[in-house]
Amino acid sequence: MTMRVHIGTRNLAKVQALTEELEAQNIPAKLISIDVDSGVKAQPRCLKESYAGAINRAKSACNDDATFSVGIEDGCYHIEGKLLNISCVCLWDGSETFFASSSSFQLPHEVQKVIENEHLELSQALVKTGFTSNPDIGSLGGAIGLITQGQLIRKTYTRQALLNLFSSWKLQNDLS
Structure with missing residues (x-):
C-alpha cells in the first residue's frame, strides 16, 4: 500500500532527504511538498522553538488525504555561550507526534555574532561573513557542508534526523 506523505516545506534539500529516507x-510513499509557515522566527534560536517549527510544519501540511506528514526545522541553540545548529523533525499521523533530531555542530564565532546581533538567518549570516557567496546555500549543501568541507551535506544531515525519526516511529507502531 502506497502511503501519502506530506512535507511542510519546498526546500529542495529537505524534500530530497525525505524522499531518499522513505525509500x-x-x-x-507518494510525497507531496506543501509550502507552509513554520510559525516561528526565520532562524529559531533554541531547541523549543526549533521543535515548535517542526511541529507546526508537520501539522500544517497534514490534511485528510495524508497518511502522515513531516515537519523539518533547522535551528540553533546555545551551550556555554556557543551557538550550535541542529535539524529537528516531527512526524504527525493525525493524532500523535513523533520527534527526533540530527547531531549538532558549533557555528563559527563570526557567524554566531551576525545571527545574534543582526537577527539574520544562518544562510544570510554565512553570506555576510564571507563563508559563501551563494544565498541558496540552505537548499544545497548547507552550513554543515561548508563546515565539513563537503564531507557531510545538508541532505545527508537531514536524513540522519529522519532515520532517527522513522526508526522510533516504526518501533512504536510495530512496523519493523
Missing part, C-alpha cells in the same frame, strides 16, 4: 526505510 531507504522501505516506506512506499
